Amino acid sequence: MSPPSVLAFAGGNWGLKAAAFGMAVFLWALVRVGTPDQRTVSVPVNVSLNDPEWVVMGDPVPATVQVRFRGPPTEVFRLTAMDGVSITVPVVGVPGEEMVVALEESWIPVDGYRGVQVEDIIPSVVHVHFDRVVTATIPLRITTRGVLPERLALTRDLSLTPNIVRVTGPASVIEQLDTLDIIPVDLSRVDERGTVQAVVDTAGRSRLTIVPRDITLRIPVEESIDRVFPEVAVVVNLGGRNESFEVLPSVIPITIRGSRTRVLSLDGRLLRAVVPPEALRGLGEGQRRRVPVIIEGLPSYLSLSMEVDTVVVRRQVVP
Numbered sequence: 001m002s003p004p005s006v007l008a009f010a011g012g013n014w015g016l017k018a019a020a021f022g023m024a025v026f027l028w029a030l031v032r033v034g035t036p037d038q039r040t041v042s043v044p045v046n047v048s049l050n051d052p053e054w055v056v057m058g059d060p061v062p063a064t065v066q067v068r069f070r071g072p073p074t075e076v077f078r079l080t081a082m083d084g085v086s087i088t089v090p091v092v093g094v095p096g097e098e099m100v101v102a103l104e105e106s107w108i109p110v111d112g113y114r115g116v117q118v119e120d121i122i123p124s125v126v127h128v129h130f131d132r133v134v135t136a137t138i139p140l141r142i143t144t145r146g147v148l149p150e151r152l153a154l155t156r157d158l159s160l161t162p163n164i165v166r167v168t169g170p171a172s173v174i175e176q177l178d179t180l181d182i183i184p185v186d187l188s189r190v191d192e193r194g195t196v197q198a199v200v201d202t203a204g205r206s207r208l209t210i211v212p213r214d215i216t217l218r219i220p221v222e223e224s225i226d227r228v229f230p231e232v233a234v235v236v237n238l239g240g241r242n243e244s245f246e247v248l249p250s251v252i253p254i255t256i257r258g259s260r261t262r263v264l265s266l267d268g269r270l271l272r273a274v275v276p277p278e279a280l281r282g283l284g285e286g287q288r289r290r291v292p293v294i295i296e297g298l299p300s301y302l303s304l305s306m307e308v309d310t311v312v313v314r315r316q317v318v319p
Helices: 006-010 014-033 073-083 260-264
Strands: 037-049 054-056 064-071 087-091 098-102 117-122 125-141 152-154 159-161 164-170 195-199 209-211 214-218 221-236 245-248 251-259 272-275 288-292 294-296 303-305 310-315
Touching: 037 054, 037 073, 037 125, 064 073, 087 098, 087 125, 152 251, 221 245, 221 260, 251 260, 272 310
Parallel strands: 037 087, 221 272
Antiparallel strands: 037 064, 054 125, 064 117, 098 125, 125 164, 152 221, 159 214, 164 209, 195 214, 221 251, 245 310, 251 303, 272 294, 288 310
């Protein structure tokens, strides 16, 4: 007995079943291709500028538009929901600081999405703002944080090489620049070499091109030492008045700290402990008062400490 054929196994109505299979294929194709469908979505607007003398300022107005697409449902869905879509405005020549652009359907890429068309764009125009590109020389400003290690002290001002940079960007932005900062340098990490590689701080300045960006910061330092001046004279600032005072003690010790070269070259005769005139206001004849003293004559980059920072002043009796 011969085995049953496939058609016999499928049943006697194989013609009807073949027709049903063909219908299923047709329906699948219909869903796949889809009847024409419309869908409106919000599409971002980009600007592609090909003019080196100008730069786009901000987003177009409006930054998004409503676009109505028409085509097979699956293709429209793939374009708008899965792949995403945008409209790119090509600008070759800039007539001025503001430009009104009529949007074109061809600027929305629908190639590769079978049967999809752009039916409408609302609004149909956008406003684009431009600014001229200029180049200027801007001085740099030193910024630091922290303090030097205890063993080191400055000998003179910090300096940058170079201390100016060339900045290119929108004119309206560059016109507001007086200086540019470097990223703050941590002084606690400075060693005896005193040279640090710094970088211009470009935070929030993505529209600017800065040349150069890498800067050398010179931090002139030496070993820090202390020197005691045991007898610094205390004087009373009379503010031009012809009066006489007695001061106890008449001299006080002062400790000076700083770089070795500056400390050792300091002439102690330049230092004075001064009683300010306002501290003596209302002091009557024969009266005593303990008052603060202020050190004058201390050169830059040196610091001081005092074990005695007040003295007793007695206003003498004028016969």
